Amino acid sequence: MKKILVLTGSPRTDGNSFALADAFIKGAKEAGNEVMRFDAGLKKINPCIACNACFSEGRACIQNDDFNDLAALIEKAEILVFVTPLYWYSFPSQIKAAIDKMYSFLIGNKELNLQGAMLIACCGDGTKEAFEGMVKSYRMITDYLRIHDMGKLLVTSAVEKGYTKTGTFCKSAEEMGKKIK
């Protein structure tokens, strides 16, 4: 049993990445894991202002936005799963703001329990080449945090809402959840 944090990046609750997130969570719960979820695209997370005052007043970010709720979940999590659309060949700004603020754990000298990560992403482009920038960021971030990559699901051609509910995409996301024990 693992403590899994699903960090989503879309502002669309009925969109392609949320369908994948729901399927992943179903599989992960069925396998007996504890699943936490934080929808960064629906939250208010201000950009990091590099004030380096992280944890100086107890909370992760001195700005006291929704990142502080996420920080508590990250501190508990063993597996971090990013589920996000691709925006301009990278992470959407809300989830990127959340990722940026993981800097607070470095400044605050906080030990994390994270062991593994997964990336589930979708985009409108027809070729996986579109994900190169995001995958490279994901790889460098996980390497830096010494977390191992437990798998990726990259869905192309997801132009229309509902696309990831077709075919076997959600089944693949569910299987990724099930394989965590």
Ligand SMILES: Cc1cc2nc3c(=O)[nH]c(=O)nc-3n(C[C@H](O)[C@H](O)[C@H](O)COP(=O)(O)O)c2cc1C
């Ligand atoms: C602001 C914005 C930027 C986007 N940038 C890209 C992009 O760079 N490459 C791409 O293939 N698709 C891009 N897309 C398309 C989305 O990645 C795609 O529609 C995805 O399925 C949306 O996921 P969602 O329904 O979970 O929000 C963009 C969409 C938006 C709204």
